[in-house]
Amino acid sequence: MFTVGLDNDTRVYFTAATMVIGVPTGVKIFTWLSLLLGKEVNIDGSYVWVIRFLFLFTLGRVTGITLANNSLDLVLHDTYFVVAHFHYVLSISAVYSLVMRFVHWQEMFVYRYCDEFLNKMYFYMLFIRVNVTFFPMHQIGILGIPRRYFSYGEVYMNLNIITFVRTLFTVLG
DSSP: OTTTTOOHHHHHHHHHHHHHHHHHHHHHHHHHHHHHTTSOOOOOHHHHHHHHHHHHHHHHHHHHHHHTSHHHHHHHTTBHHHHHHHIIIIIIHHHHHHHHHHHHHHHHHHSSOOOHHHHHHHHHHHHHHHHHHHHHHHHHHHTTOBSSOSOOOGGGHHHHHHHHHHHHHHHHO
8 A cells, every 4th residue: 555656644644554453453462362371271172273373363463563664565565475464364363263263162063072183183284384385475575576476586486386385285275
């Protein structure tokens, strides 16, 4: 949004609006973390999903604060950095919260507990695949590779291939 040739006053407004969104989100994250303080650490199915959801959501929000800076947003706006930020915040967090709810409420819906081994196996497979898919996109974006391009230089081909292959595995998983 900042890169469409807006004047300085309008860019300052959008920076302030992004910060107004970012500060309550930070408060929300600290509130969720404070709920976990003093709890008995029980690594059951739903607890594993909660911890990783908080990690990924926090990582996505930190990249959002990075994009709230006018100078950085001018450089990173139309790159893979924004794609990775978007997927960490919205897509991955939504999938994790849905699976977390299903694992937590499964006994009530189907009158059976979730198999812990299969739950943890699916969790670790998804966590590794998602991070191997989207974390290199931050690096590709910082290097200045624009999104929506079909071919890249040979220097960036390895990161792009890793991202593409892991995306296929994530979809198949």
